[in-house]
Amino acid sequence: MKFELFVARRMLSKEKSAFSGAFVRIAIISVALGMVMMILSDSILSGFQMAIRDKIAGFSGHIRISPFSDNESWETEPVAKYQDFYSSILEIPGVKHIQVYATKAGIIKTDDQIEGVVLKGVDSDFDWQWFDQQIIAGSSFRVVDTAEKTNNILVSSITAKRLNISLGDDVRMYFVNNEIARGRKFVVSGIYDTGLGEFDKMYVLCDIRHIQKLNNWKDNQVAGFEIITNDFGSIDKVNQAVYEFVPFDLNARTIREIYPQMFDWLALQDTNVIVIMVLMVLVAGITMISTLLILILERTRMIGVFKALGASNKSIRTIFILNAVKIVGKGLLWGNLIALSLALIQNYTGIITLPQESYYVSTVPIHINVLHILLINLGTAVVCFSMLLVPSYIISRIDPVKSIRMD
Numbered sequence: 001m002k003f004e005l006f007v008a009r010r011m012l013s014k015e016k017s018a019f020s021g022a023f024v025r026i027a028i029i030s031v032a033l034g035m036v037m038m039i040l041s042d043s044i045l046s047g048f049q050m051a052i053r054d055k056i057a058g059f060s061g062h063i064r065i066s067p068f069s070d071n072e073s074w075e076t077e078p079v080a081k082y083q084d085f086y087s088s089i090l091e092i093p094g095v096k097h098i099q100v101y102a103t104k105a106g107i108i109k110t111d112d113q114i115e116g117v118v119l120k121g122v123d124s125d126f127d128w129q130w131f132d133q134q135i136i137a138g139s140s141f142r143v144v145d146t147a148e149k150t151n152n153i154l155v156s157s158i159t160a161k162r163l164n165i166s167l168g169d170d171v172r173m174y175f176v177n178n179e180i181a182r183g184r185k186f187v188v189s190g191i192y193d194t195g196l197g198e199f200d201k202m203y204v205l206c207d208i209r210h211i212q213k214l215n216n217w218k219d220n221q222v223a224g225f226e227i228i229t230n231d232f233g234s235i236d237k238v239n240q241a242v243y244e245f246v247p248f249d250l251n252a253r254t255i256r257e258i259y260p261q262m263f264d265w266l267a268l269q270d271t272n273v274i275v276i277m278v279l280m281v282l283v284a285g286i287t288m289i290s291t292l293l294i295l296i297l298e299r300t301r302m303i304g305v306f307k308a309l310g311a312s313n314k315s316i317r318t319i320f321i322l323n324a325v326k327i328v329g330k331g332l333l334w335g336n337l338i339a340l341s342l343a344l345i346q347n348y349t350g351i352i353t354l355p356q357e358s359y360y361v362s363t364v365p366i367h368i369n370v371l372h373i374l375l376i377n378l379g380t381a382v383v384c385f386s387m388l389l390v391p392s393y394i395i396s397r398i399d400p401v402k403s404i405r406m407d
Contacts, residue, residue, distance in 0.1 A: 023291045028331045030287040034280035035335025035380065036342070041273045042372050043343045047365030049266050053232055055196045055360070056255050056262060058130040059120075059203060061099070061226030062235045063242055064258060068251050075104065078221035085245040089227065092245075094238045096230045099125045102211040102223040106175045108204070113163045117201075119153075119173065121208030127228060131192065131205075138167045138190035141207070149209035152189035156200035160191050167191065173204075175214050182214060195356040224250075281380055284331070285387040292324045293391050317392040321385075328384045332377055343368055 067077045081100055089098055102121040107114055124143045131154070132140055141152035153171065165171060171186045186206065194200055212221060229238050235254045243252040256263045343366050346352055350363035 023294045024327055027284075027287045027291040027327050028334065031284045031328055031331025031380070031384070032335035032338065034284040035332055035376070036339040037280050038277045038376050038380070039336065039339035039373055040343060041276045042376065043339075043366050043368050044364060045269055045273045046369050046372070047347075047367035048359075048361065049269065050232075050367050051361050051365045052196070052262070052266060053255075054130065055194050055199070056259060057228065057232070058134070058194065059196075059199050060255055060258060062229045062232065063227040063239050063252055063254055064224060065227070065242070065246055065250055065252050066224030067249060075215075076102075076223040078215070078217045079224060079250065081220045081222045083225075083247075085247070088245045089242055092238060092241045094229050094231060094234045095227060095242075097127050097228040099123065099127060099226050099228075100208065100222040100224070101126075101226050102208050102215075102217075104175060104211045104214055106173045106204075108159070108163060109172050109174060110163050110165065115159060115163055117159065117173075117204045119175075119204050119206055119211060121206055121211040121223075123208045123222070134192040134194045135190045136193045138188070140205075141189050143207050143209075149207045149213075151186050152207075153186040154190045154192055154205040155188055156203065157191050157193040158197060158201045159204070160188070162201075177214060177216070184210060184214070193356075195360045195362065197357065197360070277376070281383050284328075284380065285384050288324055288328060288384050289387055289391050291327065292320060292388055293394070295323065296320060296391070296394055321388055321392055324388050325385060328381060332381065336373070336377065340368070340373075 067079055069077050086098065089095055100123050104119045104121075105116070106119050107116055122143060124145050126143065128140050128142075135154070136157060140154060141150050143150065155165070155171075160166065163171075165188055167188055167190070169188050171188060172183055173186060174181055174183050176182075192200070208222065209219070211217075211223075212219060227238070227242060229235050235256070239252055239254045246252055346364055347366040347368070352364045354361055354364060356362045
């Protein structure tokens with residue numbers, strides 16, 4: 001019987017009419033295109049979400065420690081800069097860096113324009129790695145503990161265009177403290193553009209000592225602490241560990257909790273990719289069902305002959321299903337090769353660009369998640385295989401006598 005099954009498989013794989021051969025090619029192309037769409041959709045979505053998360057973290061860190069009393073206000077109560085938990089937090093697995101910050105709402109005034117902004121103060125411990133990559137003109141400033149406070153500031157390209165200011169310009173800012181207006185003069189040392197308009201038009205970076213002076217704080221007082229982690233996926237776990245070290249009057253929150261509307265919006269993007277994946281898998285599965293039915297109907301006489309020779313329905317179904325699985329495998333192989341090639345080309349060249357003011361990124365972002373790709377392949381194979389089982393049962397309804405008599 002094994003010999004007969006081997007012969008049947010050889011006959012099924014070689015003796016194809018032009019009609020069934022066309023269906024086989026269509027099925028391979030359908031599965032391949034489905035894989036390309038699914039892998040690219042997942043890679044682009046992952047890249048987009050990662051890019052936006054990095055931009056938000058660049059402004060606020062992954063975890064922020066601040067007083068419970070701040071109540072989402074830019075005018076916060078001060079806390080001591082030197083805390084006992086500092087060294088303990090740095091030892092938590094996943095913590096990359098910790099830095100102090102302070103914020104104060106103010107107004108930039110030029111000869112004919114005014115603009116409300118948030119002045120964010122940074123100290124000598126500020127991690128400039130990400131921000132330096134966003135500067136499009138000029139350079140960042142550095143805060144040195146032993147020197148006088150610097151008057152340099154970083155403004156966004158949005159603010160610079162609105163107020164018609166450029167590098168080296170003197171900028172006057174005004175603040176209200178206890179119903180008393182106070183002014184400060186700064187010098188624009190750099191202009192940045194992150195593409196995240198909601199944040200760009202808000203933040204201006206300066207030496208933290210200006211905010212300490214405006215708020216009548218001591219040199220060892222700040223608004224809070226920002227923690228940068230090695231892996232965004234572990235921030236909830238790290239945040240829980242951080243919360244156990246901070247004193248009772250301080251709160252530790254992730255950027256998901258600080259900016260829930262941004263992350264809810266990012267989570268909504270998952271729905272689009274899920275819809276694409278479901279549609280692609282269904283199209284590939286339906287195409288495979290049609291192809292299998294064509295192969296079965298075209299070889300009705302051959303099926304009758306093997307039934308007459310004693311072959312069971314199960315063994316004949318196995319032959320056709322294995323042939324269909326081979327077709328699916330070819331589609332998966334070509335789909336993965338094409339999708340990964342396109343993803344790598346885009347990742348290293350950025351050949352496809354986007355309007356940054358609309359999409360927050362200047363090029364189509366790519367992040368290849370190996371686990372996601374493996375799951376997509378596995379899910380597609382399982383769904384297609386499951387859909388092939390039902391039409392294969394038509395073999396059991398073929399009568400060997402009638403089928404042999406067919407011309």
